[in-house]
Amino acid sequence: MKTHAYVLAEKDAPFVWQEVELHDPEDNEVLIEVVACGICHTDLAVQSGAFPSPFPNVTGHEGSGVVMKAGKSVTRVKEGDKVLCSFNHCSECGPCQTGHPAACEGFGAVNFGRLRSSAVGQKPGLSGSNGGDLYGAFFGQSTFAKHAVVMENSCVKVPDDTDLITLAPLGCGLQTGAGSVLNKLKPEKDSTLAISGLGAVGVSALLAAKYLGVQTIIVVDVVPAKLELAKQFGATHVFNARDADVVDQVKAITPYKGGVKYFVECSGSVPALKAAWAMTANMGTLLSAGTPGPGVQPPFGVFENLVGCKTYIGLCEGDSNPPEFIPFLAKLYADGHFPIDKISKAFPYDKLEEALHAMHVGETIKPILVFT
Structure with a gap:
């Protein structure tokens, strides 16, 4: 036809x-x-x-x-x-x-x-x-x-x-961000979770964390208007990624000033991923939900990650099974949670x-x- x-x-x-x-x-x-x-x-x-x-x-x-x-x-x-x-x-x-x-x-x-x-x-x-x-x-x-x-x-x-x-x-984008939080990280309510890159993937990760009742939700972005939007959607703290000391700012509000327990990097930017790794606490988990495309290597060393006891995850499409997860997200939307x-x-x-x-x-x- x-x-x-x-x-x-x-x-x-x-x-x-x-x-x-x-x-x-x-x-x-x-x-x-x-x-x-x-x-x-x-x-x-x-x-x-x-x-x-x-x-x-x-x-x-x-x-x-x-x-x-x-x-x-x-x-x-x-x-x-x-x-x-x-x-x-x-x-x-x-x-x-x-x-x-x-x-x-x-x-x-x-x-x-x-x-x-x-x-x-x-x-x-x-x-x-x-x-x-x-x-x-x-x-x-x-x-x-x-x-x-x-x-x-x-x-x-x-x-x-x-x-x-x-x-x-x-x-795609919305299930990717939401699934990163709901399907993979599953953060505890009393944990700390950070998100960088407030596009569709980042916003859906934020909404998912808010739905779970995570007490400390941090958003990092370069656009002030997006940081204000993040506050409206439940972020407890926001930081401008262009600040030279943004890593120290984020770590300062976390337990023992050691960094966040969970980090969802949504922009696909290599510098943002490097900063996210630095903001993730030892024993914490850093998840890449965004990508710069094929062939790009993570900007941190194996030794540094090993002695930090950190977990680095790449996750595609939020590990979602669409016939199950998409109707679930649609229900969250209907119920006012998404x-x-x-x-x-x-x-x-x-x-x-x-x-x-x-x-x-x-x-x-x-x-x-x-x-x-």
Whole structure:
């Protein structure tokens, strides 16, 4: 079928809205009419080449929509179902088989390599208006489009009364931050937890810590307006990362002035990670929820980490199992514990540049494109 999508022709190319043709869904895929899609920095990292991906392609990986057609082997959803879309996974490796699909051994291939399935292999999925191939299947979905062919594993069925615009971003950034706290760190109420980088991942980590009742929640960022926002969402202390003595400032308010017990680094900045390691107490845990891209090494030594008895964790997608965790986050939102509507703003699909500008200048943390 013919539809329209935002196409990246090559590295550093602009997003161009153009007519495309979707190839027919395979047996384990579904065709959805896209309602909305959150904009994530990962989409922009593909555009810049920071994250590897074949070109030309269509991105978008925080989509929502309504199922129009389901492949013959699909059991998770059916025609007419509302869905929120998340990452893809192979279903066959050890982590997938034991309830940890975000740690899938084939995560890079099936989400960035545009593999439609282990059986189908690397197929483009779309054709451009000139007949040339376009790669879809970004995180199993490529939902910067009016319609998308989505892997069954990327679909999460939700109730018919679900707000598909507000909740669209649950599929990546928001579950990443929240899952880092709720699924992995699980901090005690009387513990200290710090977060650096108050984007969508950082805010959701903050909201999760607030939900758990953590007594000391510290936020570090370079934007004063974001630090003020952090206070509104429950941060007990905020610090400007540009301060030369920010490490000492943070450590000064922790027990024995030794640093925090838990740290969630969300920016992906190497200097921020180095500072976070210094702010983490001996016997504490530092978790990377943000990344600068492939090939970058942690900015601290093995010996220093060993004698500090610190734990360093890399965590993908908040160690979430989307069919279970996304409905849980949706319930937290409905119950008033996860007010993501206060950090997002919806934009018509033809206002992409306006949405990107709003994100870059801090007018909104999570812009959402609406396609209906």
